[in-house]
Amino acid sequence: MALTLAFLAPAALAAAPFDKGDANKGKATHEKQCAGCHIGRFGGDGGKIYTRADRRVKNASALAQQITTCNAMLGNNLFPEDELHLAAYLNGQYYKFK
Numbered sequence: 001m002a003l004t005l006a007f008l009a010p011a012a013l014a015a016a017p018f019d020k021g022d023a024n025k026g027k028a029t030h031e032k033q034c035a036g037c038h039i040g041r042f043g044g045d046g047g048k049i050y051t052r053a054d055r056r057v058k059n060a061s062a063l064a065q066q067i068t069t070c071n072a073m074l075g076n077n078l079f080p081e082d083e084l085h086l087a088a089y090l091n092g093q094y095y096k097f098k
Contacts, residue, residue, distance in 0.1 A: 016098055017060045018088040025082075026089025033076045034086070050094035060097040063087055 038046025049055070057063045067086050071078045078086070091097050 018064075018084060018091050021081075021084040021086075021088025023085070023089045023092050026085035026087065027093075029078065029082055029086050030089055033074075033078065034070070037074070047094065050090065057095065060087075060091065060095075063091060063095060063097065 035046050038049045040046075042048040042052075050057070057066050064083070064087055067083045067090075070076070071083060
């Protein structure tokens, strides 16, 4: 039973509207491409950027746009499917948009 729940957990993280994304892939992308900058700016694990009171992202559309903007500005060269996976991870972990 616990193994089944552990297997289903990543799918639960990829809540709508990003349910076509893979939250596990998004987490790996976040750790490789995003966390360093966020840790440098906010300390800790960098997660405060997503939970601060004055956060920029207020809805699913804004989350997708912010990911695209960061990707372009930083030259991360993520493919659209990578951005979707990242959105699935961030939404499941921090935002919970439906």
